[in-house]
Amino acid sequence: MTTFMSRNDLFLFLGFTVVVLAMPIWLAPFGAGYPDLLQRFMIFGIFAVGFNILFGLTGYLSFGHAAFFGVGSYAAVWSFKLLTLDAIPAMIFAVVISGLFALVIGFLCLRRSGIYFSILTLAFAQMSYNLAYSVLTPITNGETGLQLTLADSRVLDAAMGQTFSGQPVPTLLGQQLGGYAGFYFCAGFLILAFFIAQRIAGSPFGMMLKAIKSNQTRMQFTGFNTRPYALSAFVISGMYAGLAGALLAVTDPLAGAERMQWTASGEVVLMTILGGVGTLVGPVIGAWIIKYFENILSALNDNILARFWSFLPEGAADFMVTITSKFVGDGWHLTLGLAFVIVVIFLPGGIMEGVRRIAAAFRRSGSSSAKPSARTQPAE
Amino acid sequence: MEKSNVVLHVADVHKRFGGLHALADIDLQVEEGKTHAIIGPNGAGKSTLLNVIIGKLAPTSGQVVFDGTVLTGRKPYQINQLGIARVFQTPEIFADLSVLHNVMIPALAKRDGMFKLNMLRSLDSETGIRAEAEHMLEDVGMITRREMLAGSLSRGDKRRMELAMCLIQHPRLLLLDEPTAGMSRHDTNTTIELLKKIKSRGMTKVIIEHDMHVVFSLADKISVLAQGRIIADGSPDEVRGNPKVQEAYLGGAH
Ligand SMILES: Nc1ncnc2c1ncn2[C@@H]1O[C@H](COP(=O)(O)OP(=O)(O)O)[C@@H](O)[C@H]1O
Ligand SMILES: [Mg+2]
Numbered sequence: 357m358t359t360f361m362s363r364n365d366l367f368l369f370l371g372f373t374v375v376v377l378a379m380p381i382w383l384a385p386f387g388a389g390y391p392d393l394l395q396r397f398m399i400f401g402i403f404a405v406g407f408n409i410l411f412g413l414t415g416y417l418s419f420g421h422a423a424f425f426g427v428g429s430y431a432a433v434w435s436f437k438l439l440t441l442d443a444i445p446a447m448i449f450a451v452v453i454s455g456l457f458a459l460v461i462g463f464l465c466l467r468r469s470g471i472y473f474s475i476l477t478l479a480f481a482q483m484s485y486n487l488a489y490s491v492l493t494p495i496t497n498g499e500t501g502l503q504l505t506l507a508d509s510r511v512l513d514a515a516m517g518q519t520f521s522g523q524p525v526p527t528l529l530g531q532q533l534g535g536y537a538g539f540y541f542c543a544g545f546l547i548l549a550f551f552i553a554q555r556i557a558g559s560p561f562g563m564m565l566k567a568i569k570s571n572q573t574r575m576q577f578t579g580f581n582t583r584p585y586a587l588s589a590f591v592i593s594g595m596y597a598g599l600a601g602a603l604l605a606v607t608d609p610l611a612g613a614e615r616m617q618w619t620a621s622g623e624v625v626l627m628t629i630l631g632g633v634g635t636l637v638g639p640v641i642g643a644w645i646i647k648y649f650e651n652i653l654s655a656l657n658d659n660i661l662a663r664f665w666s667f668l669p670e671g672a673a674d675f676m677v678t679i680t681s682k683f684v685g686d687g688w689h690l691t692l693g694l695a696f697v698i699v700v701i702f703l704p705g706g707i708m709e710g711v712r713r714i715a716a717a718f719r720r721s722g723s724s725s726a727k728p729s730a731r732t733q734p735a736e
Numbered sequence: 737m738e739k740s741n742v743v744l745h746v747a748d749v750h751k752r753f754g755g756l757h758a759l760a761d762i763d764l765q766v767e768e769g770k771t772h773a774i775i776g777p778n779g780a781g782k783s784t785l786l787n788v789i790i791g792k793l794a795p796t797s798g799q800v801v802f803d804g805t806v807l808t809g810r811k812p813y814q815i816n817q818l819g820i821a822r823v824f825q826t827p828e829i830f831a832d833l834s835v836l837h838n839v840m841i842p843a844l845a846k847r848d849g850m851f852k853l854n855m856l857r858s859l860d861s862e863t864g865i866r867a868e869a870e871h872m873l874e875d876v877g878m879i880t881r882r883e884m885l886a887g888s889l890s891r892g893d894k895r896r897m898e899l900a901m902c903l904i905q906h907p908r909l910l911l912l913d914e915p916t917a918g919m920s921r922h923d924t925n926t927t928i929e930l931l932k933k934i935k936s937r938g939m940t941k942v943i944i945e946h947d948m949h950v951v952f953s954l955a956d957k958i959s960v961l962a963q964g965r966i967i968a969d970g971s972p973d974e975v976r977g978n979p980k981v982q983e984a985y986l987g988g989a990h
Contacts, residue, residue, distance in 0.1 A: 362860055560844055560862060561855035563833070567841050570830040577790060577828065578901070579816035579845035588853060
């Protein structure tokens, strides 16, 4: 057990698991303890954890990961339509398909690095997005989006003699996956995704990824073929994205191409940077914070704002409503952009760096007698 | 009895950068187990020569042969896997990783080859590699700094660590590009002692060095490079006595 996982890793994993499973309780006072939002916390947490394996560990910034997310969604819905409404085959199918898709795109994009790599991923993702609306409409059902109907063949369900009445919904062993069941289903996958990411980061392979990020030239002169390492990281993160996309299809079995748009790719970049690039929990926290504020701010409208500012004299209230309305509702991306700029300028390591700084300040004030070890920076 | 046993042969290599003839008709033979020093003024083409050997640059013409294998056209990682390691003029290290990890990585390259997808194994279970790396760090006198971030080391320590990164691979051929530049006198002497120790283990070395004290205390053979050409080569005494060398290089320096 000691070589399987260090004590610190074990504590981190257990702590993470408890925090996730107890979310319906501790998020209730924040008005976020309801299943629909909790499911999104899990799904985008998985997306961000996987993205961090490529961006945070290996240093390759992809602007096209929403493509794998979208492919995962489509693959899952097709599994529901053709095979069975059970969620597990859909998950497996989605992860395999998005992994294959990532293998092809990664193989092509990784011929370049730096900004050229980023541009290539963006180009491929936008191509996928446009194809989903045009040539691929037989697979994606275009703008309407791919959805479940009673007429779907569902060969496995049919073979088992199962019949449905009403709108078909995804299930797990016959149980419907709505509400809290859906949340715990997604939570299980987030915990598993976190565990695997933790193992990868703590493995020799993970160290190689960090070394590639740090100095790719040195890696090559040290005897490593860096291409398959980067490609593995790309495929793994693509599979994470596909898993997240599939889970979104489980909780909401209507797959549309907007999930593949570049704004969705950009969002996972923001989540990762906001939380802390290269850290394990940072990206998850970034995803939670963004989804939380998106949920609150995008629901606000002028009426609510007018009530909020009503304590001011009339002219001032109108003025404040006009100003603040630009930052909420559809304008919430403005708030997100602003918050992002502030974080990158003042806290480039993201929220996790903030946490570290606060912890360090506490430690310093707690043990003022401790000798400052001259310029000895501990690693990581 | 001295029987020549050439392990590295740089054969008729030319390298042009546009109009600049950085290497002209270089023919260099390095014997197994020997330390071959390359000296010459700045801009003579010394680093370029090492770049051609390790596959960072392709020669304009000519080829490099290592122990019967043609290196020219191979990738840097393949050349390393054949047993050639290099210390760079400006240290190439993993600045964001700990000193210990910097040294473990090349050891894993040696053990596992150029790619291995061992991602479910814990790094903590690599006790053998870890012990090897710690032993290596003891050899170069850096064991107390093993948990430090490599990027926060002093210049001299970065060099020593890079040397450890090369030595842990037990390369058959070690290329050193000014390994003592930026080191204090004391650190330079420690490094010389270390390099002498490796020599007794039979490792072949090519060393570029400005410090004549280092060159004459280590080298079995010296080649003098000036403006991309080898203007003299031979034993340290022959080179020291060569008037062309005096004029081109040593005269100015000492
Ligand atoms: N990649 C390159 N592109 C163009 N010119 C180069 C390159 N590398 C080296 N040179 C030039 O080749 C000459 C030899 O450089 P170098 O081998 O670094 O000399 P040194 O003997 O000091 O190590 C210099 O004039 C240098 O500017
Ligand atoms: Mg040089």
